[in-house]
Amino acid sequence: MFLGITNSPRDYAWGSITAIPELLGRTVTGAPQAELWLGAHAGSPSVVVNPAVVGGADTLADWIAAEPESALGRAPQDGDGTPVLPFLLKVLAAAAPLSLQAHPTPEQAREGFAREEAAGVPLDAPERNYKDPFPKPELVVALSERFEALSGFRPVPEAVRDIRTIDGGSRRLAPLLAALDRGLEETVRWLETGGEGAASTVAAVSELAAAVPDPTPNIATVVDLAAAYPGDAGIVIALLMHRVTLHAGQAMYLAAGNIHAYLDGLAIELMAPSDNVLRGGLTPKHIDVTELLRVLDFTADPVPMLEPAPLAPGVDRFAPDGVGFALVRVSSAGRPAGGAPASGSGSGGVGGGGGVAPLGGPSIAICTEGAATLVGAHSTTMLRRGEACYITPDEGDVTVEADEVAGATATVFIATAA
Numbered sequence: 195m196f197l198g199i200t201n202s203p204r205d206y207a208w209g210s211i212t213a214i215p216e217l218l219g220r221t222v223t224g225a226p227q228a229e230l231w232l233g234a235h236a237g238s239p240s241v242v243v244n245p246a247v248v249g250g251a252d253t254l255a256d257w258i259a260a261e262p263e264s265a266l267g268r269a270p271q272d273g274d275g276t277p278v279l280p281f282l283l284k285v286l287a288a289a290a291p292l293s294l295q296a297h298p299t300p301e302q303a304r305e306g307f308a309r310e311e312a313a314g315v316p317l318d319a320p321e322r323n324y325k326d327p328f329p330k331p332e333l334v335v336a337l338s339e340r341f342e343a344l345s346g347f348r349p350v351p352e353a354v355r356d357i358r359t360i361d362g363g364s365r366r367l368a369p370l371l372a373a374l375d376r377g378l379e380e381t382v383r384w385l386e387t388g389g390e391g392a393a394s395t396v397a398a399v400s401e402l403a404a405a406v407p408d409p410t411p412n413i414a415t416v417v418d419l420a421a422a423y424p425g426d427a428g429i430v431i432a433l434l435m436h437r438v439t440l441h442a443g444q445a446m447y448l449a450a451g452n453i454h455a456y457l458d459g460l461a462i463e464l465m466a467p468s469d470n471v472l473r474g475g476l477t478p479k480h481i482d483v484t485e486l487l488r489v490l491d492f493t494a495d496p497v498p499m500l501e502p503a504p505l506a507p508g509v510d511r512f513a514p515d516g517v518g519f520a521l522v523r524v525s526s527a528g529r530p531a532g533g534a535p536a537s538g539s540g541s542g543g544v545g546g547g548g549g550v551a552p553l554g555g556p557s558i559a560i561c562t563e564g565a566a567t568l569v570g571a572h573s574t575t576m577l578r579r580g581e582a583c584y585i586t587p588d589e590g591d592v593t594v595e596a597d598e599v600a601g602a603t604a605t606v607f608i609a610t611a612a
Contacts, residue, residue: 195264196568196575197584198243199254199558203227203285213287213338213460217562218580226289232558232582232609233282234258235467240558240584254279254584266556267587281519283558283609284463286334291419292456293477294344294428297330298489299450303470306485320480325469331517332465333447333500334456335607336440337562341459344415344435346452349494350374353434356412360433362405366398370430378434379492385427386474386483392427399430411437415457419476428455428475436497443523447500447514451491462562464512464521464609509549513612520612524549524594525605526566548595555611557585557592564604565597577606585610 203214209228215221218230231238239255242248251257258265262277298306307327315322334341354374361367369391373381385392400420403413412433419429435453440446440461448454455476472486473479502510502523513520526549548569559568561577568575570589576597577583585592585608596604 195586196570196573197248199232199240199582199584200243201231201238201240204229204238208288208290208292210287210289214285217285228287230285231282232560233467234279235282237469265586279467279556280611281609282465282467286456286463287460288456288458291422291476293473293479294431294453294455294475295471295473296453296486296489297450298470300329302489303327303329323472323482323485328466328468329450330466330468330470331449331514332463333445333512333514333521335445335462335512335521336442336459337462338460339442341440341461342457343438343454344432344457345438345446345448345454345497346436347378347434347492347494348436350378356410356433360399360402360406360413362402364402366402367395370395382431383487385430396425396427396430400424423476426475431475438497445500445512447498451489452498453490462607464519466517505552506549509551518612520554520610522551522608522610523605524551526594526596548593551592551594551608553585553591553608553610555587557608557610559583559585559606559608562605562607564602566604566606567595567597569593
């Protein structure tokens with residue numbers, strides 16, 4: 195079954211006013227629209243377009259609860275043995291920095307959830323860190339021409355070069371350099387806990403960075419963050435991180451412990467269906483420094499770029515190891531005027547023959563460009579730009595064909611179990 199689904203975007207303050215409405219073909223309301231959730235997560239389950247075809251269920255979560263075998267097949271189970279959709283697909287549109295954050299490992303999530311349950315912290319309490327006992331690995335693929343982010347710690351010598359440039363010989367940042375001599379973890383702890391001299395260091399970095407005549411990307415980011423979140427420790431922590439620009443189609447994978455913040459742009463985001471976020475700044479929300487430091491990975495690794503595996507012309511699969519989900523991107527060309535197959539078409543490739551998306555179980559598709567026909571083992575549906583559907587496991591692998599109008603192309607992303 196191809197089940198049409200939709201949702202109302204989340205109105206977080208950092209969201210873009212225009213990006214998601216333009217993708218969905220909806221009216222721009224003037225309010226921020228930050229995230230469109232496509233999945234069964236209790237925080238914002240997808241709405242079923244035609245409830246009559248699933249026994250009157252209004253949301254995807256309701257239908258899964260009522261008919262788990264039909265909806266999920268042999269999907270994974272949660273700790274109580276309840277079948278679950280093993281991913282959450284989002285469209286994310288940032289016009290301002292998101293919170294500086296990290297996510298726990300499976301072991302940390304289970305322990306943290308049990309600890310807060312035993313302490314009687316309500317699930318909806320602002321100070322609650324662990325809303326569920328699950329990790330939250332995630333990947334992000336840029337849709338906009340540029341998607342800007344911070345991700346992971348960079349080598350300390352790289353950060354020191356920027357800090358010396360900002361300092362300009364004033365020696366006002368000597369305490370920061372001295373902290374880095376003691377180690378990256380010690381420096382982050384000092385900044386996050388507001389140790390002696392930390393606040394004045396944040397103020398000095400903010401002031402001096404604004405006067406740098408030819409700033410590096412990290413220094414320019416410091417200036418932007420200082421304007422948005424004056425006095426926040428994240429301003430300085432951003433200097434210690436990789437400043438990343440993803441171009442359209444490029445992806446990153448953010449494993450447990452990776453410190454990151456999205457800054458600007460439109461993207462597809464795929465993650466485990468968890469809401470466990472440990473924040474470290476750039477937000478008015480709850481920050482638990484002790485818990486954040488417990489989960490952070492302070493290794494200075496390269497930018498965690500994720501290269502897709504090309505399955506066929508126009509078909510790519512983003513699949514981090516061991517996370518239980520994958521993202522398939524199918525870019526398919528339609529037929530040019532006169533009805534002949536588009537150049538390069540062929541079995542399993544692009545053009546009139548369409549691209550075949552190998553699916554591993556329950557899946558969700560969204561069309562981000564053009565219009566496409568999806569053909570499964572038992573049924574067919576059409577998705578136009580901004581439309582989405584849930585795909586039951588019995589449909590098997592799905593062929594994606596661009597709508598046959600002159601010059602048409604289509605791009606469809608399909609999140610699937612792995």
